[in-house]
Amino acid sequence: MTTRSRNRREGAVAAVALAVCLAAVPAGLAGERGASPPPAAEPQGPGEALRSAGAGGRALREVGHPTFLSPHAGPIAVAGGRVFVANTAADTLDVIDVARRRVVARVPVGVDPVGLAVRPDGREVWVANHVSDSVSVVDLDPESPTHLQVVATVQAFARRQTRFDEPVGVAFAGNRKAYVSLSSENEIAVVKVASRRVVRRLAIPAQDPRALAVRDGRLYVIPFESNNRTQLSGCAGPPDGELCTFDAFEHAVFNNNVLSLGIDVDIVKNPKVPDRDLFVFDTKTDRLVETVETVGTLLYGLAVDSRGRVFVAQTDARNDANGRAGTLRHGLAELENRPFLNRITRIDCGGGPCSSPEFFDLEPLPPLHPPPGGALATPFAIQVSGDDRTLVVSAAGSDRLFTVDAFTGEVLGRVTVDAVPRGIALEPSAGMASRAWVYNAVANTVSVVDFSDRRRPRVEGSVPLEDPTPRLLRRGRRVFHDAGASTTGTFSCESCHPDGHTDQLLWVLDTPVCDVAGCTQIPPRVTMPVRGLRDTAPYHWDGIPGDPFGGRNTANIEGADPPNCTLERPESCTRDLVDAGLATTMCKLDECDGGELAGAQRRDLARFLLTVPYPPAQRRPYTDVVSQRAAAGYRLFHVAGQDQGGAAPNVCGSCHRMPHLVSTNTPGTGMDAPTWRGAYDRWLILPQGRLNVIDVLNHFGVPEGFPERRVWRLTWGNDPGFDPVWDMVLEGSTGFSGAFARQVTLSRRTAGKRLTRKLLDALERAATEGRVVLEGEGVLLDRGSPEPTALQYAGGVYRDRGDDTVSFSREELVARAAGGLFVGTFTARAGAAVGQPQPVLWTGGAMERQSGPVAFPTLVGDASTLVLRGRHVREGAAVLVDGRRVPGEVRCLGGTPPACDGEGLVIELRRSPRAGMHLLQVQNPEGLLSNDFLFHAAAPPPSR
Numbered sequence: 001m002t003t004r005s006r007n008r009r010e011g012a013v014a015a016v017a018l019a020v021c022l023a024a025v026p027a028g029l030a031g032e033r034g035a036s037p038p039p040a041a042e043p044q045g046p047g048e049a050l051r052s053a054g055a056g057g058r059a060l061r062e063v064g065h066p067t068f069l070s071p072h073a074g075p076i077a078v079a080g081g082r083v084f085v086a087n088t089a090a091d092t093l094d095v096i097d098v099a100r101r102r103v104v105a106r107v108p109v110g111v112d113p114v115g116l117a118v119r120p121d122g123r124e125v126w127v128a129n130h131v132s133d134s135v136s137v138v139d140l141d142p143e144s145p146t147h148l149q150v151v152a153t154v155q156a157f158a159r160r161q162t163r164f165d166e167p168v169g170v171a172f173a174g175n176r177k178a179y180v181s182l183s184s185e186n187e188i189a190v191v192k193v194a195s196r197r198v199v200r201r202l203a204i205p206a207q208d209p210r211a212l213a214v215r216d217g218r219l220y221v222i223p224f225e226s227n228n229r230t231q232l233s234g235c236a237g238p239p240d241g242e243l244c245t246f247d248a249f250e251h252a253v254f255n256n257n258v259l260s261l262g263i264d265v266d267i268v269k270n271p272k273v274p275d276r277d278l279f280v281f282d283t284k285t286d287r288l289v290e291t292v293e294t295v296g297t298l299l300y301g302l303a304v305d306s307r308g309r310v311f312v313a314q315t316d317a318r319n320d321a322n323g324r325a326g327t328l329r330h331g332l333a334e335l336e337n338r339p340f341l342n343r344i345t346r347i348d349c350g351g352g353p354c355s356s357p358e359f360f361d362l363e364p365l366p367p368l369h370p371p372p373g374g375a376l377a378t379p380f381a382i383q384v385s386g387d388d389r390t391l392v393v394s395a396a397g398s399d400r401l402f403t404v405d406a407f408t409g410e411v412l413g414r415v416t417v418d419a420v421p422r423g424i425a426l427e428p429s430a431g432m433a434s435r436a437w438v439y440n441a442v443a444n445t446v447s448v449v450d451f452s453d454r455r456r457p458r459v460e461g462s463v464p465l466e467d468p469t470p471r472l473l474r475r476g477r478r479v480f481h482d483a484g485a486s487t488t489g490t491f492s493c494e495s496c497h498p499d500g501h502t503d504q505l506l507w508v509l510d511t512p513v514c515d516v517a518g519c520t521q522i523p524p525r526v527t528m529p530v531r532g533l534r535d536t537a538p539y540h541w542d543g544i545p546g547d548p549f550g551g552r553n554t555a556n557i558e559g560a561d562p563p564n565c566t567l568e569r570p571e572s573c574t575r576d577l578v579d580a581g582l583a584t585t586m587c588k589l590d591e592c593d594g595g596e597l598a599g600a601q602r603r604d605l606a607r608f609l610l611t612v613p614y615p616p617a618q619r620r621p622y623t624d625v626v627s628q629r630a631a632a633g634y635r636l637f638h639v640a641g642q643d644q645g646g647a648a649p650n651v652c653g654s655c656h657r658m659p660h661l662v663s664t665n666t667p668g669t670g671m672d673a674p675t676w677r678g679a680y681d682r683w684l685i686l687p688q689g690r691l692n693v694i695d696v697l698n699h700f701g702v703p704e705g706f707p708e709r710r711v712w713r714l715t716w717g718n719d720p721g722f723d724p725v726w727d728m729v730l731e732g733s734t735g736f737s738g739a740f741a742r743q744v745t746l747s748r749r750t751a752g753k754r755l756t757r758k759l760l761d762a763l764e765r766a767a768t769e770g771r772v773v774l775e776g777e778g779v780l781l782d783r784g785s786p787e788p789t790a791l792q793y794a795g796g797v798y799r800d801r802g803d804d805t806v807s808f809s810r811e812e813l814v815a816r817a818a819g820g821l822f823v824g825t826f827t828a829r830a831g832a833a834v835g836q837p838q839p840v841l842w843t844g845g846a847m848e849r850q851s852g853p854v855a856f857p858t859l860v861g862d863a864s865t866l867v868l869r870g871r872h873v874r875e876g877a878a879v880l881v882d883g884r885r886v887p888g889e890v891r892c893l894g895g896t897p898p899a900c901d902g903e904g905l906v907i908e909l910r911r912s913p914r915a916g917m918h919l920l921q922v923q924n925p926e927g928l929l930s931n932d933f934l935f936h937a938a939a940p941p942p943s944r
Contacts, residue, residue: 060792060794060799060801061773061792061794061831061832061926062773062831062832062926063773063775063829063830063831063832064829064830064831064832064833064834064835064926065089065090065091065468065469065830065834066613066736066830066834066835067089067469067473067477067611067612067613068112068130068131068500068612068613068615069477069499069500069501069530069531069612070088070112070114070130070131070499070615071114071130071168071183071210071224071498071499072086072088072114072115072168072380072381072422072423072439072441073114073115073168073169073181073210073211073212073301073302074115074116074117074169074170074171074211074423075088075113075114075115075116075422075423075439075441076116076423076424076425076437076438076439076446077116077117077118077125077425078098078425078426078427078428078437079118079122079125079140079428080122080140081097081098081099082095082096082097082098082104083095083096083098083425083437083446084096084116084118084125085423085439085446085465086109086113086114086115086116086127086128086423086439087106087113087444087465087466087467088112088113088114088441089444089465089467089468089469090106090444090465090466090467090468091108091109091110091111091112091113091827091829092106092107092108092109092113092466093106093107093109093113093116093125093127093136093138094106094107094465094466095107095148096437096446096463098427101448101461101463102463103463103465103466105148106466107136107138107148107149107150107777108150108775108777108825108827109127109129109132109136109138109150110127110129110131110132110134110136110153110741110743110827111129111130111131111132111740111741111827111829111830112129112130112131112132112741113127113128113129113130113136114128114129114130114167114168115127115128115167115168115169115170115181116128116170117170117171117172117178118140119140119172119175119178119193120172120174120175121175122140123139123140123141123175124137124138124139124140124151125137125138125140126138126154126170126172126178126180127170128167128168128169128170128180129167129741129743130166130167130168130183131166131615131616131741132155132741132742132743132827133155133162133164133165133166133167133741133742134153134154134155134164134167134743135153135154135155135167135170135178135180135191136150136152136153136743136825137150137151137152137153137154137196138150138151139151145779145781145786146779146781146786146823149777149778149779149788149823150745150777150778150825151745151747151823152196152745152747152749152750153196153743153744153745153825154180154191154196154197154198155743156189156198157622157755159621159627160621160622160623160625160738160758160762161619161620161621161622161627161731162618162619163185164180164182164185164189164198165182165183165184165185165618165619166182166183166184166185166615166618167180167181167182167183167189168181168183168209168210168211169181169209169210169211169212170212171212171213171214171219172193172214173214173219173283175193176192176193176194177190177191177192177193177283178190178191178193179191179202179212179214179219181209181210181211181212181221182201182209183208183209183210183224184208184618184680184681185201186203186204186205186206186207186208186209186223186705186707187201187202187203187204187209188201188202188204188209188212188219188221188281189201190202190286196749200286202221202281202286202288203705204221204223204279204705205274205276205703205704205705206223206225206226206227206274206276206277206279206705207223207224207225207226207227207504207683207706208223208224208225208681209221209222209223209224209279210222210223210224210299211224211299211300211301211302212302213302213303213304214283215304215306215308216306216308217282217283217284218280218281218282218283218289218304218308218349219280219281219282219283219286220278220279220280220302220304220310220349221278221279221280221281222277222278222279222295222299222302222312223276223277223279223299224298224299224300224498225298225503225504226275226276226277226295226296226297226298226299227273227275227297227504227505228269228275228294228296228297228316228317228319228320228505229269229270229271229273229275229294230267230268230269230270230273230317230319230320230505230506231267231268231270231273231506231689231692231693231694232248232252232265232266232267232268232506232523232524232688232689232690232692232693233245233246233264233265233266233267233268234246234247234248234251234252234265234690234693234695234696235247235248235693235695236248236249236695236696236699237695242268243268243270245263245264245265245266246263246264246265248690248693248695248696249696249699251263251690252690252691252693252696253691253696253714256686256690256691258523258671258686258687258688259514259516259519259522259523259557260514260519260520260521260522260523261516261518261519261520262518262520263520264520264521265521265523265524265688267319267320267322267506267507267508267524268320269320270694272694272695273694274293274704274705275293275294276291276292276293277292277293277294277295277296277299277312277357278291278292278295278310278312278347278354279291280292280349280354290349290353290354292347292349292354292357294357295312295314295345295347295357296312296314296315296316296343296345296357297314297315297316297317297340297503297505298314298315298317298340298495298498298503299312299313299314300312300313300314300315300378300379300380300381300396301313301379301380301381301382301393301394302382303382303383303384303391304349304384305384305388305406306386306388307348307350307388308348308349308350308351309346309347309348309349309350309388309406310346310347310348310349310354311344311345311346311382311384311391311406312344312345312346312347312382313344313379313380313381313382313393313394314343314344314345314379315340315341315342315343315378315379315491315495316340316341316343316359317339317340317503317505318335318338318339318340318341318366319339319505319506319507319508321334321335322334322335322507322508331508331509331510332509332510332584332585332589333589336366336367336369336488336588337369337486337487337488337490337586337587337588337589337591338366338369338488338490338491339491339495339496339507339585340490340491340495341361341363341365342361342362342363342375342376342377342378342379342395342490343359343360343361343362343379344359344360344362344379344382344391344393344404344409345357345358345359345360346358346359346360346406346409358409360404360409361409362376362379362395362402362411363375363376363490369488369490369588370488370489370490372489373489374489375395375397375398375483375488375489375490376393376395376398376400376402376411376414377395377396377397377398377483377489377490377491377492377495378395378396378397378398378483378491378492378494378495379393379394379395379396380393380394380395380396380421380422381393381394381396381421381422381423381424381438381439382394382424383424383425383426383433383436384406385406385426385429385432385433386426386428386429386432386433387432388406389405389406389407389432390403390404390405390406390412390432390433390451390454391403391404391405391406392424392426392433392436392451393424394417394421394422394423394424394438395414395421396420396421396422396441396481397420397481397482397483397490397491397492397494397495398483398484398489399416399417399418399419399420399421399440399482400414400415400416400417400421401414401415401417401421401424401436401438401447401449401451401457402414402415402457403451403454403455403457405454412454412455413451413453413454413455413456413457414457415449415457415458415459416459417438417440417447417449417459418438418440418443418445418447418462419440419441419442419443419478419481419482420440420441420442420443420478420481421438421439421440421441421447422439422440422441423438423439423441424436424437424438424439425437425439432452433451434450434451434452435448435449435450435451435452435460436448436449436451436457437449442474442477442478442481443478444464444465444466444467444469445462445463445464445465446462446463446465447459447461447462448460448461448462448463470835472604472607472608473608473611473835475604475608476604476605476606476607476608476609476611477608479493479597479601479602479604479605479608480492480493480494480530480605480608480609481493481494483495484596484597485582485586485595485596485597485601486586486587486596487586487587487588487591487592487595487596488588491586493581493586493605496527496585497527497528497529497530500529500530500531500612501529501530501531501678501681502526502527502528502529502682502684503527504526504527504682504683504684505526505527505684506524506525506526506684506688506689507524507525507526507527508524508525509525509584509585510584513555514554514557515555515556515557515558516557516558522542522554523688523690524688524689525541525542525687525688526541526684526686526687526688526689528540528541528674529675529678529682530609530612531612531613531614531615531677531678532612532613532614532660532675532677532678532734532838533574533609533610533612534570534610534611534837534838535659535660535837535838535840535847535871536660536662536675537549537565537567537570537573537664537848538553538573538664538672539573539574539577540577540672541554541671541672541674541687542554542555542671542672543664543665543671543672544561544580545564545576545577545580545581546564546565546573546574546576546577546580547561547563547564547565547573547576548563548564548565548566548567548572548573548848549563549664549665549848550562550563551664551665552665553665553671554671564576570610571603571606571607571610572606574605574606574607574609574610575602575603575606577606577609578597578602578605578606578609579594579595579602581595582594582595582596582597582602583595610837611835613734613735613736613838613928614677614678614734614735615678615734616734616736616738616740616741617730617731617732617733617734617736617738618680618681618730619727619730619731620730620731620732620733620736620737620738621731621738621883622738622739622742622759622762622763623738623739623762623765623883624737624738624739624766624771624880624883624884625882625883625884626727626731626732626882626883626919626932627727627731629723629724629727630724630727630728630730630731630732631917631919632724632727633724633725633726633727633728633729634728634732634917634919634932634934635917635934636721636724636725636728637651637652637653637656637725637728638651638652638653638658638854638856638934639651639653639854639856639917639934642716642719642721642722644717651853652676652725653853653854654851654852654853654854655673656673656674656675656676657673657842657850657854658840658841658842658843658854658931658933658934659840659841659842659847659871659930659931659933660675660677660840660931661675661676661677662674662675663850663851664847664848664849665848671687674686674687676729677729677732677734678734679708679712679729680708680709680726680729680730681708682708683706683707683708683711685711685712685714685715686715691711691714691715692706692711696714697711700714700718702714709723709726712726712729713726732931732932733921733929733930733931733932734838735838735928735929735930735931736830736928736929737766737771737772737828737929738883739762739763739765739766739771739772739828740766740771740772740828740829740830741827741828741829742759742762742763742827742828743759743825743826743827743828744756744759744760744763744825744826745823745824745825745826746778746813746814746817746822746823746824746825746826747817747823748817748818748819748820748823750817751814751815751817751818752818756814760810760826763793763826763828764793764810766828767793767794767828768793768796769878769880769884769885770831770878770885770923770925770926771885771923771929772828772829772830772831773792773828773829773830773831774792774793774826774827774828774829775790775791775792775793775801775826775827775829776790776791776792776793776798776824776825776826776827777789777790777791777824777825778791778822778823778824778825779822779823779824780816780821780822781820781821781822781823782816782821782822789824790802791808791824791826793826796809797809797810798810798813831925831926831927832926833924833925833926833927833928834926834927834928836872836874836924836927836928837871837872837928838872838928838929838930838931839870839871839872839873839874839877839898839922839923839924839927839928839929839930840870840871840872840930840931841868841869841870841905841920841921841922841930841931841933842868842869842870842933843855843856843857843868843869843933844869846869846903847869847871847903856934856935856936857935857936858935858936858937858938859909859912859913859935859936859937859938860937860938860939860940860941861912861938861939861940862912862940863912864908864909864910864911864912865906865907865908865909866906866907866908866909866920866935867893867904867905867906868905868907868933869903869904869905870890870900870903870904870905870922870930871898871903872898872924873890873897873898873900873905873922873924873930874897874898874924874925874927875896875897875898876924876925877890877897877922877923877924877925878922878923878925879907879909879920879921879922880920880921880922880923880929881909881913881918881919881920881921882918882919883919883921886909886910886911887909887910887911888907888908888909888910889907889908889910890905890906890907890908890922891905891906891908892904892905892906893905893906907920907922912937913937914937915937915938915939916936916937917934917935917936918934918935918936918937919932919933919934920932920933920934920935921933
């Protein structure tokens with residue numbers, strides 16, 4: 001049962017019967033429907049990145065760390081003379097000794113840790129892993145043999161899919177109950193501490209709950225994308241010229257043209273739009289006791305003082321401030337280069353019902369502006385001193401820590417820290433706290449700030465954290481978050497594209513004049529995600545910035561404009577986007593010429609924008625075998641379409657085309673068809689948000705929490721037949737295996753669990769097939785004193801990463817765990833080449849010239865060769881069919897990978913697949929997987 005070159009058996013191995021039982025289960029998922037028999041271990045593929053380990057020089061696979069731009073809420077805490085920091089970049093919990101001010105321990109946790117909380121008794125710290133969809137429980141008891149080890153993983157699955165998606169904030173209600181905000185689920189998970197199980201879910205009828213706090217028997221929750229009651233000026237009744245300027249059903253449902261033909265369209269604040277911003281629960285009953293509205297727009301940080309006063313760090317969007325349609329005032333000038341107001345909101349919830357929100361403006365209100373260097377952009381983390389007098393707040397876009405009088409709202413003092421401060425922890429104090437530890441998320445440092453003089457805070461020192469992020473990405477990301485890019489210093493690129501995503505708002509940003517008869521204006525636009533920008537040019541709904549193709553766009557629907565960048569240098573297209581944004585959106589039009597950033601900063605930002613990946617698909621099964629409903633969704637979306645009573649079905653995939661479900665210069669609109677990727681986290685649909693008018697949503701019975709599936713179903717006329725398409729969106733590949741980032745902890749509690757076996761089956765198979773690197777960290781407890789160990793799964797066994805002579809079979813590790821002799825956590829991490837571009841597959845002509853129905857290839861009989869188009873496919877790429885690696889070869893029609901002539905690609909399958917529809921992928925060695933590409937297999941025609 002053990003594979004070792006040195007025969008060392010120390011201590012008895014317990015639970016042999018359990019080990020024998022589990023040994024009988026194959027390492028694949030043969031017992032699950034749709035699974036294939038387990039493959040034999042495969043040799044290392046060509047191009048795999050390797051590292052040397054141990055005296056014998058045995059090669060192990062390197063691990064990569066994708067830069068997802070994950071959010072943060074409470075990523076740092078101080079307790080027991082130590083500072084605990086969620087090191088997002090390195091996937092570790094870093095422990096700093098307060099007295100020595102240096103890192104004394106680094107505990108590997110899940111992928112992208114973003115929030116944490118110390119249990120009130122100080123015995124554990126819980127770390128929320130945003131991409132792993134888990135919480136790592138770390139033992140803090142110095143007398144425990146598992147001290148500073150992960151001893152449990154909190155997660156939840158159903159049908160091999162996570163139901164604990166994208167956790168952010170963690171808070172305890174005593175030592176028995178924890179709350180975890182599940183941002184993309186719009187829920188708060190209630191977790192029983194003793195069992196580590198989710199026992200209840202609290203629905204949050206708003207978008208993206210992140211920050212939360214518990215104090216005096218109350219749980220306080222704020223959603224991040226709370227909205228601000230703005231919508232298009234449509235309604236179900238007659239227009240009134242103010243709140244309503246067009247019939248929403250006539251011009252959004254029955255005749256949904258992307259242009260404004262014969263109507264005026266404004267952005268208005270409609271008081272009927274729900275704007276729930278603060279949710280208050282009773283921690284004894286978990287019952288919602290109060291909801292507070294109109295707190296702000298993007299709600300970043302939350303603090304509660306001993307009096308029950310709630311303080312929220314937020315930015316209030318002014319997207320309704322830039323004029324009315326049909327007038328001369330309808331553009332950027334009316335925004336005064338101040339699209340956001342940087343604020344702190346105070347709500348008094350002590351001693352009775354919560355009060356109405358009160359706002360502390362951190363800068364002069366427009367048309368006045370802060371002096372140079374005086375802005376406090378993007379208030380993010382916020383804490384309140386023990387005596388309730390002082391707020392300590394970070395301005396993430398200005399790289400500052402500042403103090404505020406909690407009673408008057410006066411800004412008292414400020415000090416520059418490091419790049420993008422997103423977390424604050426105050427050293428415990430009976431009264432006025434005097435020292436803050438500040439987590440700077442992009443610099444990846446911790447600043448130590450003395451604010452004993454509230455008006456003159458000063459930086460005492462800085463603690464660097466280990467950061468595997470390439471220097472180029474760090475430079476570009478710093479610019480992306482830097483509010484100095486705007487002439488008022490009050491907002492950054494990240495303000496409108498928070499965490500690389502979208503702020504879910506409509507804006508009028510000097511859209512061009514419409515040149516089509518009957519079109520009175522170009523309507524407002526939704527902000528686009530920065531995630532997954534590569535290969536989706538032009539980089540704007542209107543098809544103007546970053547256009548390497550030329551042709552129609554919103555400024556020139558009837559004619560054709562020349563290209564303004566080239567695909568041979570993709571950074572030239574994002575550079576055009578950067579230059580255009582800096583010269584308009586970021587610039588007070590009468591005060592600057594082309595924007596604030598220097599050439600080197602623009603270059604860094606342009607390159608950085610091409611590197612931000614889409615996060616893993618929300619519901620992709622950890623086996624990588626998509627559900628039958630998702631497979632049906634692929635067929636509906638790309639082949640069969642929806643029967644709308646016309647001459648032919650409406651096939652969404654004809655416009656939202658592979659590889660990224662977009663198309664360029666959509667006929668008749670001058671626009672680009674926006675991507676469907678990530679629709680599960682974008683409730684504001686269509687470039688103009690036309691279907692998100694409250695009268696339309698209420699008419700179709702969409703719940704007021706605006707769940708994405710129900711809203712996007714409106715694009716199919718509210719037809720429930722759309723639902724399999726939604727499963728396609730939830731499960732479709734964004735480049736990462738469904739096994740990526742998944743975790744399993746082996747302990748006495750979990751060793752015999754069915755889920756433990758199923759997860760290990762799937763993760764081991766994914767590692768064997770090269771889709772992930774499976775690594776584990778734990779402690780052996782049968783050797784006299786606890787012995788930490790670090791393992792990597794290779795060749796069917798778990799090899800010690802530090803000792804060439806030691807390896808363990810799974811059965812032995814399970815048996816040790818069952819007997820209390822081993823505790824360890826295994827995480828499926830990315831390969832070393834994860835930073836390379838995602839390979840993409842499509843069919844037909846050049847990517848930008850596709851139009852009309854897609855002709856997907858069909859293999860007939862024994863045929864096994866697929867000819868299609870591909871980009872970024874490297875030598876040695878593996879072939880996958882229906883989520884499983886299969887024998888096959890990838891080569892160019894001409895040229896050498898990845899620069900195939902004309903992007904022509906040949907994929908040779910060594911075995912003909914069964915008849916039916918299949919999903920094809922390729923994976924670069926140690927890199928990303930491609931999109932899911934459809935093909936069919938058919939039996940040969942009967943002989944005559």
